[in-house]
Amino acid sequence: xxxxxxxxxxxxxxxxxxxxxxxxxxxxxxxxxxxxxxxxxxxxxxxxxxxxxxxxxxxxxxxxxxxxxxxxxxxxxxxxxxxxxxxxxxxxxxxxxxxxxxxxxxxxxxxxxxxxxxxxxxxxxxxxxxxxxxxxxxxxxxxxxxxxxxxxxxxxxxxxxxxxxxxxxxxxxxxxxxxxxxxxxxxxxxxxxxxxxxxxxxxxxxxxxxxxxxxxxxxxxxxxxxxxxxxxxxxxxxxxxxxxxxxxxxxxxxxxxxxxxxxxxxxxxxxxxxxxxxxxxxxxxxxxxxxxxxxxxxxxxxxxxxxxxxxxxxxxxxxxxxxxxxxxxxxxxxxxxxxxxxxxxxxxxxxxxxxxxxxxxxxxxxxxxxxxxxxxxxxxxxxxxxxxxxxxxxxxxxxxxxxxxxxxxxxxxxxxxxxxxxxxxxxxxxxxxxxxxxxxxxxxxxxxxxxxxxxxxxxxxxxxxxxxxxxxxxxxxxxxxxxxxxxxxxxxxxxxxxxxxxxxxxxxxxxxxxxxxxxxxxxxxxxxxx
Amino acid sequence: xxxxxxxxxxxxxxxxxxxxxxxxxxxxxxxxxxxxxxxxxxxxxxxxxxxxxxxxxxxxxxxxxxxxxxxxxxxxxxxxxxxxxxxxxxxxxxxxxxxxxxxxxxxxxxxxxxxxxxxxxxxxxxxxxxxxxxxxxxxxxxxxxxxxxxxxxxxxxxxxxxxxxx
Numbered sequence: 001x002x003x004x005x006x007x008x009x010x011x012x013x014x015x016x017x018x019x020x021x022x023x024x025x026x027x028x029x030x031x032x033x034x035x036x037x038x039x040x041x042x043x044x045x046x047x048x049x050x051x052x053x054x055x056x057x058x059x060x061x062x063x064x065x066x067x068x069x070x071x072x073x074x075x076x077x078x079x080x081x082x083x084x085x086x087x088x089x090x091x092x093x094x095x096x097x098x099x100x101x102x103x104x105x106x107x108x109x110x111x112x113x114x115x116x117x118x119x120x121x122x123x124x125x126x127x128x129x130x131x132x133x134x135x136x137x138x139x140x141x142x143x144x145x146x147x148x149x150x151x152x153x154x155x156x157x158x159x160x161x162x163x164x165x166x167x168x169x170x171x172x173x174x175x176x177x178x179x180x181x182x183x184x185x186x187x188x189x190x191x192x193x194x195x196x197x198x199x200x201x202x203x204x205x206x207x208x209x210x211x212x213x214x215x216x217x218x219x220x221x222x223x224x225x226x227x228x229x230x231x232x233x234x235x236x237x238x239x240x241x242x243x244x245x246x247x248x249x250x251x252x253x254x255x256x257x258x259x260x261x262x263x264x265x266x267x268x269x270x271x272x273x274x275x276x277x278x279x280x281x282x283x284x285x286x287x288x289x290x291x292x293x294x295x296x297x298x299x300x301x302x303x304x305x306x307x308x309x310x311x312x313x314x315x316x317x318x319x320x321x322x323x324x325x326x327x328x329x330x331x332x333x334x335x336x337x338x339x340x341x342x343x344x345x346x347x348x349x350x351x352x353x354x355x356x357x358x359x360x361x362x363x364x365x366x367x368x369x370x371x372x373x374x375x376x377x378x379x380x381x382x383x384x385x386x387x388x389x390x391x392x393x394x395x396x397x398x399x400x401x402x403x404x405x406x407x408x409x410x411x412x413x414x415x416x417x418x419x420x421x422x423x424x425x426x427x428x429x430x431x432x433x434x435x436x437x438x439x440x441x442x443x444x445x446x447x448x449x450x451x452x453x454x455x456x457x458x459x460x461x462x463x464x465x466x467x468x469x470x471x472x473x474x475x476x477x478x479x480x481x482x483x484x485x486x487x488x489x490x491x492x493x494x495x496x497x498x499x500x501x502x503x504x505x506x507x508x509x510x511x512x513x514x515x516x517x518x519x520x521x522x523x524x525x526x527x528x529x530x
Numbered sequence: 531x532x533x534x535x536x537x538x539x540x541x542x543x544x545x546x547x548x549x550x551x552x553x554x555x556x557x558x559x560x561x562x563x564x565x566x567x568x569x570x571x572x573x574x575x576x577x578x579x580x581x582x583x584x585x586x587x588x589x590x591x592x593x594x595x596x597x598x599x600x601x602x603x604x605x606x607x608x609x610x611x612x613x614x615x616x617x618x619x620x621x622x623x624x625x626x627x628x629x630x631x632x633x634x635x636x637x638x639x640x641x642x643x644x645x646x647x648x649x650x651x652x653x654x655x656x657x658x659x660x661x662x663x664x665x666x667x668x669x670x671x672x673x674x675x676x677x678x679x680x681x682x683x684x685x686x687x688x689x690x691x692x693x694x695x696x
């Protein structure tokens with residue numbers, strides 16, 4: 001029997017996907033797949049946000065909150081507390097800039113992978129709120145030193161907002177009418193620079209609500225090296241203050257922080273109305289993406305109460321919190337049962353791989369599991385595995401468990417290699433590996449996406465843990481480890497996967513064929529109901 | 531890739547990240563004004579006169595009103611727009627019509643205009659009208675030297691003699 005057809009075919013990798021994978025390959029070569037910063041952009045954003053907050057609190061301790069004293073207090077910090085004062089100010093600036101850099105890359109990366117529709121819509125939209133809050137908080141920070149850069153940025157911002165009918169010229173008067181801005185107005189600016197980052201933190205909290213577990217901490221090595229890079233930069237290039245603000249003067253050249261202040265030059269080119277239109281078009285386009293485009297997604301998982309004992313492994317493994325445990329609704333003697341929120345379900349099948357009822361060793365003629373994927377039922381996958389393994393010839397005989405989102409494993413098939421494609425590598429229960437070996441395979445190659453790059457966030461990590469017996473359901477200790485290999489291969493990595501297969505095949509050839517007396521498959525029986 | 535090469539590449543990539551942050555955090559510098567230019571900012575907030583003058587109500591009219599509504603004068607709320615003209619060396623550089631704010635157009639008119647000008651000595655003339663007839667009865671004319679980067683604010687402060695050049 002052929003492998004079950006997947007309900008939705010994936011589009012071929014486009015130029016954006018290929019470009020992302022090429023960049024990833026460069027970073028993989030340097031950092032290794034696990035520490036590749038391109039796969040931890042969101043977590044790095046959190047790290048830079050916290051560094052920015054910590055350095056900001058440090059600066060605030062010595063900051064004079066009056067318009068007339070603000071700049072001098074920072075200058076005194078630079079003079080008297082060197083290197084700590086100047087270092088903190090530079091670290092504050094560069095961590096904020098780094099936050100923009102990784103956030104924009106994170107956005108571009110998720111956009112290129114079409115991670116915005118369906119179950120990701122909430123995360124995408126809250127990400128846009130984070131984006132707006134980040135720039136608002138950051139731009140406001142440039143006003144507080146109240147030097148000529150602050151004066152120019154604040155004036156440009158008020159000019160921009162004054163283009164809105166609701167303000168109509170009033171805001172700019174706060175900056176240019178009179179000899180100096182009032183302390184009361186300046187206090188408002190300080191409040192904004194504290195309040196907006198808090199609002200951003202709230203948006204970040206919402207942003208990670210639909211992912212489980214949220215990856216808000218980069219790997220330690222990456223975190224330390226990134227922080228050290230910022231620290232080195234802060235020591236090497238401290239931040240200079242411009243002369244004190246002077247409402248009667250504009251400097252000829254302003255050393256602009258382009259990460260945050262690019263809207264000001266953009267307004268000089270587009271005009272205030274043009275900049276509003278450009279911003280509205282940008283945000284509306286991004287906000288409309290989840291509604292305007294269809295992204296292929298397998299139908300949501302379905303629970304079979306007859307086969308669900310409420311063990312909650314699917315609940316623990318679901319990367320999108322789509323599975324919840326609720327009180328039992330049937331007469332079976334278990335307190336809980338799994339329930340799927342189809343709106344949140346990614347259709348990855350990780351829950352199926354987690355379900356103990358997915359074991360192919362069950363004797364039922366038709367394998368039905370506790371939580372299954374309608375587009376790729378576990379029973380059909382077992383039948384496909386059996387027929388394909390039985391048809392293998394030559395030696396060594398290898399079964400490849402591939403991921404629909406990774407390298408196309410079906411491209412490896414030949415007379416001694418069978419490929420079974422799952423919705424996600426983590427959909428394959430470890431018992432399938434043992435089953436394939438007992439069905440006659442000499443080895444099983446499990447191919448997930450590139451490490452840390454799982455389409456469904458945690459799939460590859462879950463597979464690795466299950467095969468290493470560090471997570472339930474685990475691969476049984478009786479399975480010879482040398483006959484199982486787990487590899488990472490992205491969508492464009494078929495050649496690399498083929499090389500991995502050849503290497504595995506050579507290792508299997510050295511081991512020799514599986515013992516002829518290995519346990520055979522259990523005998524099937526019709527399922528009796530009632 | 532061997533380990534040393536990978537470490538080297540890491541150093542290069544971290545360095546490139548730091549260099550990108552360091553460079554774009556201050557560079558390239560932006561010129562807020564074209565070289566050799568000064569800036570005139572017209573910024574004022576002033577309530578124009580009422581479009582229709584207040585009228586004293588007759589005793590008969592007052593008698594028809596509810597006791598709590600018997601104001602001696604009937605004052606229609608709408609105000610005239612404030613008109614501002616700015617001329618530089620005899621040439622008009624701004625001709626502003628500032629509409630009163632508020633749904634009933636009874637609030638202050640607010641105007642803001644940004645006018646870059648070549649630095650140098652200029653004769654600047656500002657005229658303001660705030661009545662319904664558009665009478666430019668407040669005028670200030672002055673010869674001023676505007677150095678490059680100088681920001682001249684044109685404001686209207688009745689308590690300081692009307693049109694202010696600051």
